[in-house]
Amino acid sequence: MNKQGDYKRVFNHLDEDGNGMISPKELHRRMGMIWDEEIYIEEVESVVESLHGRNGELGFDDFFNLVESDKEDEKLEDLKKAFRMYEMDGSDCITPRSLNRMLSRLGESTSVDECVGMISKFDLNGDGVLSFDEFRAMMV
Structure with a gap:
Protein backbone atom coordinates (compact mmCIF):
# COMPACT_ATOMS: atom_id res chain seq x y z
CA MET A 1 0.00 0.00 0.00
CA ASP A 73 11.46 18.10 11.12
CA GLU A 74 13.00 14.83 12.33
CA LYS A 75 15.03 14.45 9.13
CA LEU A 76 16.29 18.01 9.42
CA GLU A 77 17.39 17.45 13.04
CA ASP A 78 19.22 14.26 12.03
CA LEU A 79 21.01 16.15 9.24
CA LYS A 80 22.02 18.90 11.67
CA LYS A 81 23.52 16.33 14.04
CA ALA A 82 25.45 14.68 11.21
CA PHE A 83 26.68 18.07 9.98
CA ARG A 84 27.96 18.97 13.46
CA MET A 85 29.92 15.70 13.54
CA TYR A 86 31.75 16.65 10.35
CA GLU A 87 32.28 20.36 10.96
CA MET A 88 34.08 19.74 14.29
CA ASP A 89 36.05 22.98 14.53
CA GLY A 90 33.16 25.36 15.25
CA SER A 91 33.40 27.10 11.89
CA ASP A 92 29.78 26.26 10.92
CA CYS A 93 31.09 24.60 7.77
CA ILE A 94 32.79 21.38 6.75
CA THR A 95 36.37 22.08 5.76
CA PRO A 96 38.63 19.65 3.90
CA ARG A 97 40.60 19.19 7.12
CA SER A 98 37.50 18.48 9.27
CA LEU A 99 36.17 16.07 6.63
CA ASN A 100 39.54 14.31 6.60
CA ARG A 101 39.53 13.98 10.41
CA MET A 102 36.01 12.53 10.48
CA LEU A 103 36.69 10.10 7.65
CA SER A 104 39.84 8.96 9.49
CA ARG A 105 37.77 8.31 12.60
CA LEU A 106 35.43 6.23 10.45
CA GLY A 107 38.37 4.20 9.15
CA GLU A 108 38.62 5.82 5.73
CA SER A 109 42.11 6.61 4.52
CA THR A 110 41.94 9.86 2.55
CA SER A 111 44.22 12.82 2.08
CA VAL A 112 43.22 16.43 2.64
CA ASP A 113 43.58 16.94 -1.13
CA GLU A 114 41.08 14.13 -1.77
CA CYS A 115 38.72 15.83 0.69
CA VAL A 116 39.10 19.09 -1.26
CA GLY A 117 37.90 17.20 -4.34
CA MET A 118 34.96 15.65 -2.46
CA ILE A 119 33.85 19.02 -1.14
CA SER A 120 34.21 20.74 -4.52
CA LYS A 121 31.52 18.46 -5.99
CA PHE A 122 28.90 19.94 -3.65
CA ASP A 123 30.38 23.38 -2.94
CA LEU A 124 27.72 25.47 -4.67
CA ASN A 125 29.22 28.89 -3.96
CA GLY A 126 32.86 27.89 -4.60
CA ASP A 127 34.24 28.93 -1.20
CA GLY A 128 36.04 25.60 -0.63
CA VAL A 129 33.88 24.48 2.29
CA LEU A 130 30.40 23.02 2.77
CA SER A 131 27.75 25.08 4.54
CA PHE A 132 24.81 23.30 6.12
CA ASP A 133 22.61 24.09 3.09
CA GLU A 134 25.19 22.58 0.74
CA PHE A 135 25.51 19.55 3.02
CA ARG A 136 21.74 19.13 3.05
CA ALA A 137 21.59 19.34 -0.76
CA MET A 138 24.32 16.69 -0.96
CA MET A 139 22.41 14.36 1.38
CA VAL A 140 19.09 14.63 -0.45
Missing part, protein backbone atom coordinates in the same frame (compact mmCIF):
# COMPACT_ATOMS: atom_id res chain seq x y z
CA ASN A 2 1.25 3.53 -0.68
CA LYS A 3 2.05 6.13 1.97
CA GLN A 4 -1.21 8.03 1.49
CA GLY A 5 -3.18 4.80 1.76
CA ASP A 6 -1.48 3.99 5.06
CA TYR A 7 -2.22 7.46 6.39
CA LYS A 8 -5.82 7.18 5.22
CA ARG A 9 -6.25 4.03 7.34
CA VAL A 10 -4.86 5.86 10.38
CA PHE A 11 -7.05 8.89 9.61
CA ASN A 12 -10.16 6.71 9.41
CA HIS A 13 -9.26 5.11 12.74
CA LEU A 14 -8.96 8.54 14.37
CA ASP A 15 -12.23 9.72 12.79
CA GLU A 16 -14.45 7.98 15.33
CA ASP A 17 -17.77 9.29 14.01
CA GLY A 18 -16.88 8.67 10.34
CA ASN A 19 -17.71 12.22 9.20
CA GLY A 20 -14.45 12.61 7.24
CA MET A 21 -13.01 15.04 9.78
CA ILE A 22 -11.00 14.58 12.96
CA SER A 23 -12.14 16.81 15.79
CA PRO A 24 -9.76 17.88 18.55
CA LYS A 25 -11.73 15.64 20.95
CA GLU A 26 -11.30 12.60 18.70
CA LEU A 27 -7.61 13.32 18.27
CA HIS A 28 -7.16 13.92 22.01
CA ARG A 29 -8.93 10.71 22.94
CA ARG A 30 -6.86 8.58 20.54
CA MET A 31 -3.59 10.28 21.44
CA GLY A 32 -4.30 9.59 25.10
CA MET A 33 -4.50 5.88 24.29
CA ILE A 34 -1.13 5.95 22.51
CA TRP A 35 1.10 8.14 24.68
CA ASP A 36 1.88 7.51 28.31
CA GLU A 37 2.07 11.16 29.26
CA GLU A 38 -0.98 13.35 29.65
CA ILE A 39 -1.88 15.55 26.73
CA TYR A 40 -4.19 18.47 27.33
CA ILE A 41 -7.15 19.12 25.05
CA GLU A 42 -6.01 22.75 24.75
CA GLU A 43 -2.72 21.56 23.21
CA VAL A 44 -4.56 19.45 20.67
CA GLU A 45 -6.95 22.32 19.86
CA SER A 46 -3.94 24.60 19.34
CA VAL A 47 -2.34 22.14 16.91
CA VAL A 48 -5.59 21.78 14.95
CA GLU A 49 -6.03 25.56 14.86
CA SER A 50 -2.43 26.10 13.68
CA LEU A 51 -3.13 23.79 10.74
CA HIS A 52 -6.10 25.92 9.73
CA GLY A 53 -8.45 22.98 10.06
CA ARG A 54 -11.89 23.71 8.67
CA ASN A 55 -14.42 24.43 11.40
CA GLY A 56 -11.82 23.49 14.03
CA GLU A 57 -11.39 19.97 12.60
CA LEU A 58 -8.78 18.25 10.45
CA GLY A 59 -9.55 16.94 7.01
CA PHE A 60 -7.37 14.21 5.53
CA ASP A 61 -5.07 16.69 3.75
CA ASP A 62 -4.52 18.60 7.01
CA PHE A 63 -3.73 15.34 8.80
CA PHE A 64 -1.37 14.17 6.04
CA ASN A 65 0.51 17.49 6.09
CA LEU A 66 0.79 17.34 9.89
CA VAL A 67 2.35 13.87 9.85
CA GLU A 68 4.67 14.63 6.95
CA SER A 69 5.87 17.94 8.48
CA ASP A 70 6.81 16.08 11.68
CA LYS A 71 8.86 13.62 9.63
CA GLU A 72 10.59 16.45 7.79
Whole structure:
Protein backbone atom coordinates (compact mmCIF):
# COMPACT_ATOMS: atom_id res chain seq x y z
CA MET A 1 0.00 0.00 0.00
CA ASN A 2 1.25 3.53 -0.68
CA LYS A 3 2.05 6.13 1.97
CA GLN A 4 -1.21 8.03 1.49
CA GLY A 5 -3.18 4.80 1.76
CA ASP A 6 -1.48 3.99 5.06
CA TYR A 7 -2.22 7.46 6.39
CA LYS A 8 -5.82 7.18 5.22
CA ARG A 9 -6.25 4.03 7.34
CA VAL A 10 -4.86 5.86 10.38
CA PHE A 11 -7.05 8.89 9.61
CA ASN A 12 -10.16 6.71 9.41
CA HIS A 13 -9.26 5.11 12.74
CA LEU A 14 -8.96 8.54 14.37
CA ASP A 15 -12.23 9.72 12.79
CA GLU A 16 -14.45 7.98 15.33
CA ASP A 17 -17.77 9.29 14.01
CA GLY A 18 -16.88 8.67 10.34
CA ASN A 19 -17.71 12.22 9.20
CA GLY A 20 -14.45 12.61 7.24
CA MET A 21 -13.01 15.04 9.78
CA ILE A 22 -11.00 14.58 12.96
CA SER A 23 -12.14 16.81 15.79
CA PRO A 24 -9.76 17.88 18.55
CA LYS A 25 -11.73 15.64 20.95
CA GLU A 26 -11.30 12.60 18.70
CA LEU A 27 -7.61 13.32 18.27
CA HIS A 28 -7.16 13.92 22.01
CA ARG A 29 -8.93 10.71 22.94
CA ARG A 30 -6.86 8.58 20.54
CA MET A 31 -3.59 10.28 21.44
CA GLY A 32 -4.30 9.59 25.10
CA MET A 33 -4.50 5.88 24.29
CA ILE A 34 -1.13 5.95 22.51
CA TRP A 35 1.10 8.14 24.68
CA ASP A 36 1.88 7.51 28.31
CA GLU A 37 2.07 11.16 29.26
CA GLU A 38 -0.98 13.35 29.65
CA ILE A 39 -1.88 15.55 26.73
CA TYR A 40 -4.19 18.47 27.33
CA ILE A 41 -7.15 19.12 25.05
CA GLU A 42 -6.01 22.75 24.75
CA GLU A 43 -2.72 21.56 23.21
CA VAL A 44 -4.56 19.45 20.67
CA GLU A 45 -6.95 22.32 19.86
CA SER A 46 -3.94 24.60 19.34
CA VAL A 47 -2.34 22.14 16.91
CA VAL A 48 -5.59 21.78 14.95
CA GLU A 49 -6.03 25.56 14.86
CA SER A 50 -2.43 26.10 13.68
CA LEU A 51 -3.13 23.79 10.74
CA HIS A 52 -6.10 25.92 9.73
CA GLY A 53 -8.45 22.98 10.06
CA ARG A 54 -11.89 23.71 8.67
CA ASN A 55 -14.42 24.43 11.40
CA GLY A 56 -11.82 23.49 14.03
CA GLU A 57 -11.39 19.97 12.60
CA LEU A 58 -8.78 18.25 10.45
CA GLY A 59 -9.55 16.94 7.01
CA PHE A 60 -7.37 14.21 5.53
CA ASP A 61 -5.07 16.69 3.75
CA ASP A 62 -4.52 18.60 7.01
CA PHE A 63 -3.73 15.34 8.80
CA PHE A 64 -1.37 14.17 6.04
CA ASN A 65 0.51 17.49 6.09
CA LEU A 66 0.79 17.34 9.89
CA VAL A 67 2.35 13.87 9.85
CA GLU A 68 4.67 14.63 6.95
CA SER A 69 5.87 17.94 8.48
CA ASP A 70 6.81 16.08 11.68
CA LYS A 71 8.86 13.62 9.63
CA GLU A 72 10.59 16.45 7.79
CA ASP A 73 11.46 18.10 11.12
CA GLU A 74 13.00 14.83 12.33
CA LYS A 75 15.03 14.45 9.13
CA LEU A 76 16.29 18.01 9.42
CA GLU A 77 17.39 17.45 13.04
CA ASP A 78 19.22 14.26 12.03
CA LEU A 79 21.01 16.15 9.24
CA LYS A 80 22.02 18.90 11.67
CA LYS A 81 23.52 16.33 14.04
CA ALA A 82 25.45 14.68 11.21
CA PHE A 83 26.68 18.07 9.98
CA ARG A 84 27.96 18.97 13.46
CA MET A 85 29.92 15.70 13.54
CA TYR A 86 31.75 16.65 10.35
CA GLU A 87 32.28 20.36 10.96
CA MET A 88 34.08 19.74 14.29
CA ASP A 89 36.05 22.98 14.53
CA GLY A 90 33.16 25.36 15.25
CA SER A 91 33.40 27.10 11.89
CA ASP A 92 29.78 26.26 10.92
CA CYS A 93 31.09 24.60 7.77
CA ILE A 94 32.79 21.38 6.75
CA THR A 95 36.37 22.08 5.76
CA PRO A 96 38.63 19.65 3.90
CA ARG A 97 40.60 19.19 7.12
CA SER A 98 37.50 18.48 9.27
CA LEU A 99 36.17 16.07 6.63
CA ASN A 100 39.54 14.31 6.60
CA ARG A 101 39.53 13.98 10.41
CA MET A 102 36.01 12.53 10.48
CA LEU A 103 36.69 10.10 7.65
CA SER A 104 39.84 8.96 9.49
CA ARG A 105 37.77 8.31 12.60
CA LEU A 106 35.43 6.23 10.45
CA GLY A 107 38.37 4.20 9.15
CA GLU A 108 38.62 5.82 5.73
CA SER A 109 42.11 6.61 4.52
CA THR A 110 41.94 9.86 2.55
CA SER A 111 44.22 12.82 2.08
CA VAL A 112 43.22 16.43 2.64
CA ASP A 113 43.58 16.94 -1.13
CA GLU A 114 41.08 14.13 -1.77
CA CYS A 115 38.72 15.83 0.69
CA VAL A 116 39.10 19.09 -1.26
CA GLY A 117 37.90 17.20 -4.34
CA MET A 118 34.96 15.65 -2.46
CA ILE A 119 33.85 19.02 -1.14
CA SER A 120 34.21 20.74 -4.52
CA LYS A 121 31.52 18.46 -5.99
CA PHE A 122 28.90 19.94 -3.65
CA ASP A 123 30.38 23.38 -2.94
CA LEU A 124 27.72 25.47 -4.67
CA ASN A 125 29.22 28.89 -3.96
CA GLY A 126 32.86 27.89 -4.60
CA ASP A 127 34.24 28.93 -1.20
CA GLY A 128 36.04 25.60 -0.63
CA VAL A 129 33.88 24.48 2.29
CA LEU A 130 30.40 23.02 2.77
CA SER A 131 27.75 25.08 4.54
CA PHE A 132 24.81 23.30 6.12
CA ASP A 133 22.61 24.09 3.09
CA GLU A 134 25.19 22.58 0.74
CA PHE A 135 25.51 19.55 3.02
CA ARG A 136 21.74 19.13 3.05
CA ALA A 137 21.59 19.34 -0.76
CA MET A 138 24.32 16.69 -0.96
CA MET A 139 22.41 14.36 1.38
CA VAL A 140 19.09 14.63 -0.45
